[in-house]
Amino acid sequence: MAFGHLETGAEVHHTITVEVAILEKASGDDTPAILSAFTDCKENGHIIFSNTTYHVGQVMNTTGLKDTDIELKGTMVWSTDIPYWLNHSLPIGFQNQSSAWHLGGENIHFFGHGYGTLDGQGDVWYVYNNGTSNLHGRPHAITIWGTTNSLISGIRFIKSQMWTSTIVRSENVEMSDIYVNNSCSAETIQAVGTGRCNVNTDGIDTIYANNVTLVRWTVESGDDSISMKQNSTNIYMANNTFHKGLGYAMGSIGQYPAEFEIIENITAVDTVFYNTGYAGRVKSWTGITTGYPPNGGGGGIGYARNISFTNFTLHSVDMPWYITQCTSYNGVQGGCDTSKFKIDNMHWGNTRGTTDRNYVASLQCSGAAPCTGINIFDNDLTVETNGTKTLGYLCSNVEAPQGFNCTGQAPNTSG
Incomplete structure (x- = not known):
């Protein structure tokens, strides 16, 4: 993890580039480094995920941001430790639904540049879920929580664990140029056998949300x-x-x-x-x-x-x-x-x-x-x-x- 400063006039924006080499972390879990970057750049910050793979094995609550830019140039891959997620995913306050990542704040800009990816490794979840509706603890990939005046753009979501994204208790939010593919592998289709293999894999849901813009989405899902x-x-x-x-x-x-x-x-x-x-x-x-x-x-x-x-x-x-x-x-x-x-x-x-x-x-x-x-x-x-x-x-x-x-x-x- 590299630290630096980007000076623009009188303002100082902390810049953290999270560059993770697999050999640096025996556990293989990049969550602590990611959370540290969000803590250090919580206000007037610029967080850059390099073009590499980041392994996420724990829930992340990165809310309360202010004037923060995030660039995802690589891929974030969520672990398939189903017992952990069922017991630790973060409640969103609706239908006993929960999420793997809460992201929120004021004046956030989250850019994926058309290739930054969140990979939920959903096939494992689709087989485990086996057509069950609203399995308690099965997490959404990301929840935009308590957010105002913010833009999320150019993100790719692959095989989300459940609902791909939720916007909750937020206002004046735009999500644009978003790609969602929650299709099932041939092996998953065979294992599930009947009905929709990827039930409850919505592209996005809004809850207690006002003034939201959703444009240029491409969605393949097994539900809404x-x-x-x-x-x-x-x-x-x-x-x-x-x-x-x-x-x-x-x-x-x-x-x-x-x-x-x-x-x-x-x-x-x-x-x-x-x-x-x-x-x-x-x-x-x-x-x-x-x-x-x-x-x-x-x-x-x-x-x-x-x-x-x-x-x-x-x-x-x-x-x-x-x-x-x-x-x-x-x-x-x-x-x-x-x-x-x-x-x-x-x-x-x-x-x-x-x-x-x-x-x-x-x-x-x-x-x-x-x-x-x-x-x-x-x-x-x-x-x-x-x-x-x-x-x-x-x-x-x-x-x-x-x-x-x-x-x-x-x-x-x-x-």
Whole structure:
């Protein structure tokens, strides 16, 4: 680890270049050196990871930074010590979710230059998880925590352990030019056997986040490509490309009994989808509380409002537009008309491409709080297999639909 100073006028910026030679550390764990660099450069600092491999075997909490620049020119590889991570990953305060790395502060600039990489060695996790949803202690790769006025750009995420990234209790944050590939190896697919091998490998989730910009993302995941969860407001997304996975997801939300939560003022434009489950969807829990989070709950209240999805290009998307208020776990079914979580003012359209089925939308809204202001417009779609026009709109409890006519009943599925 080399120390130096970069002087610019009257200001002195500490510069730490973390250059790790394997022979210098018998343990092979670079975490102490990395944490030391962040401590020494916590304010007005510049931390440079050289073009080499850094091994991370412990949790990292590098929050409280101020006016700090970070350059990742190499690769950070997380250990596969599953018992350690299950017992030590850092809580994020939502659904018992946790993270391997908390990064946060004011006026942070984190640059990967298009090649700096976080490698979670996820195949080990995908096999261990074996299709389980929300395994307690399985860490997110990174959480941007308590952060304002910051930019993260040009980072590559490979085989994340669970959710790739989360933005939590943060405001005025941009993440741009991000590459995420959470695909499974052939051996992992064979070992897991059924269902999605890489379940819960979202590209990014926002929680208690305001004024967030997510642009020029490329995501291959086994779950939500990009997801807004509780109290996400004023989110702008553009020029993203999704492979497989589930596209844009608003939710799930309404999981915590009687808690008021919102998702509001969300805009996504100019996005390309390849073989995704959906283009855009809203997903709420039923109004019946069953079990406890992360894999139980329901009965939350609030609203999702002013969500605009436009100028999309679809390649073999299963169901472009989707709403469900049927989400429940623990094997419980039904209760799809019980949610009091309100869905209002959706503007989804100006979309071209192909679908897997003859449905433009499936909109299962709750009888206890019917959807209003649903405007689905200008969708020029054809069925991939035969080239016929995609025409179907399945609806339940949609009041005064705009731009379309319902052609059938929406199924009670949790999405």
